Amino acid sequence: MPIKYQMEPGGPYYYVPELGVDSRCSKCYEIKPLNEFHKNKRKKDNCAHTCKKCDKKKNDKYRIENKEQIAKYRKEYRIENKEQIAKYRIENKEKIAKNRKEYRIENKEKIAKNNKEYYIENKEQIAKYNKEYRIENKEQIAKYNKEYYIKNKEKIAKNRKEYRARKKLFKK
Numbered sequence: 001m002p003i004k005y006q007m008e009p010g011g012p013y014y015y016v017p018e019l020g021v022d023s024r025c026s027k028c029y030e031i032k033p034l035n036e037f038h039k040n041k042r043k044k045d046n047c048a049h050t051c052k053k054c055d056k057k058k059n060d061k062y063r064i065e066n067k068e069q070i071a072k073y074r075k076e077y078r079i080e081n082k083e084q085i086a087k088y089r090i091e092n093k094e095k096i097a098k099n100r101k102e103y104r105i106e107n108k109e110k111i112a113k114n115n116k117e118y119y120i121e122n123k124e125q126i127a128k129y130n131k132e133y134r135i136e137n138k139e140q141i142a143k144y145n146k147e148y149y150i151k152n153k154e155k156i157a158k159n160r161k162e163y164r165a166r167k168k169l170f171k172k
């Protein structure tokens, strides 16, 4: 909690950060507890830095303004470091899978919302892409479907049976 501080009796109150407990954001000038700030190893004192909220705002603005450049840079990076990335992925397979799973669980609602928004915004493009993909990969998809059917024959039969049973139930 910031310390309430009065210069003179009857005068205005000032809030000052309690040392080591909270800090003032250099952008919004709000005094906030230290957990509202990202840890900044480069700065030893906690006086001149921005809070998480302001950091996020700044990052979001940057991402929006530089969307194309960031995408271009990422793509270049992926191409240039293809082998290293592939190696890293193989070596850390389990760790990555674990992180992804945790992220998905923690951000379930956020991901669903983002996906939905993305789908709505890019509906036509997605449909076009899917169609092109289906045409280009016709044989592979047919092969995959066949293999999938063979592998999951029992499961599919069970699902169909359950589906029919449910349908019947609703008809009544």
Ligand SMILES: [Zn+2]
Binding pocket: 025, 026, 027, 028, 029, 030, 050, 051, 052, 053, 054
């Ligand atoms: Zn701030």
